[in-house]
Amino acid sequence: MSRPPASPSDPSPEPGDGGGFQHPSTPETSSSPGGRPRAIAAISAIVAAEATALLAAAGWYGLQLVTGAPVLSFWGAVFTLALLLAFASWLYAVAVFLFRGFRWPRAGALVAQLFVLTIGFPTLTGGYPLAGLAMLLPAAVAIVLLFDKRVIRFASRAAGSPPAL
Template sequence: MAVISAVAALEAVALLVAAGWYALQLLTGAPVLSFWGAVFTLGLLLAFSAWLFAVGHFLFRGYRWPRAGALVAQLFALTIGFPTLTGGYPLAGLAMLVPAAVAIVLLFDKRVIAYASRVGGSPPAL
């Protein structure tokens, strides 16, 4: 569980760094086709980073619901990693593919499923 949570947290940090770089480029006047489209993209990067931080945190605490979010995030990483690998950036592609593959395999491990069996639950009625 710690490995999957660490992968999600590191991916969130990478997205946060990318958002910072993107914001810096936007503020320094880098040419963009649509300013508001670039702002929207920056917002998406920040939102996805926050979502991955939440997934990693609650997965580490043993909740069940973040497993689906972690799987979706890793599938996105695979979707971006393969074209990056074959497009002439092998190190960047491997940096996306290897952690995603490890996390996907571990998400279906029996120990992880057993650990992530906690549900939120509601407080007693009376």
């Protein structure tokens, strides 16, 4: 069943076209045969890898906490562990919802990459060049890809509404 247009400027929907709604993953808006730009998959993979690294750091931190590593404040260390776990789960959510084409994870992914850059530069110049490059290069790639036209076009869907562009 077709619904009438929301405003007079909207074209009237054709029968059987889903009421005029076109998902951003249709072939007309993508650069790959599957409908999703490869840049979206790359950004999602980078963000998911960063979340996995944070999860590994949280596991190592928790293990050190359990084995009795000296800390100034036990509850402060527990709070730090909770922050690591929360940020890792937030990054996983950003990766998943960006991959699905939602709008809000673009800002979250950009902020996460800026945080990685602020840690990567001191790491690089502080005597750990491989670790610094391992942080800086993926973050720089993700930032560049986040501003690609195809990524913006694909990841412009608000929750429960048709694409914005």
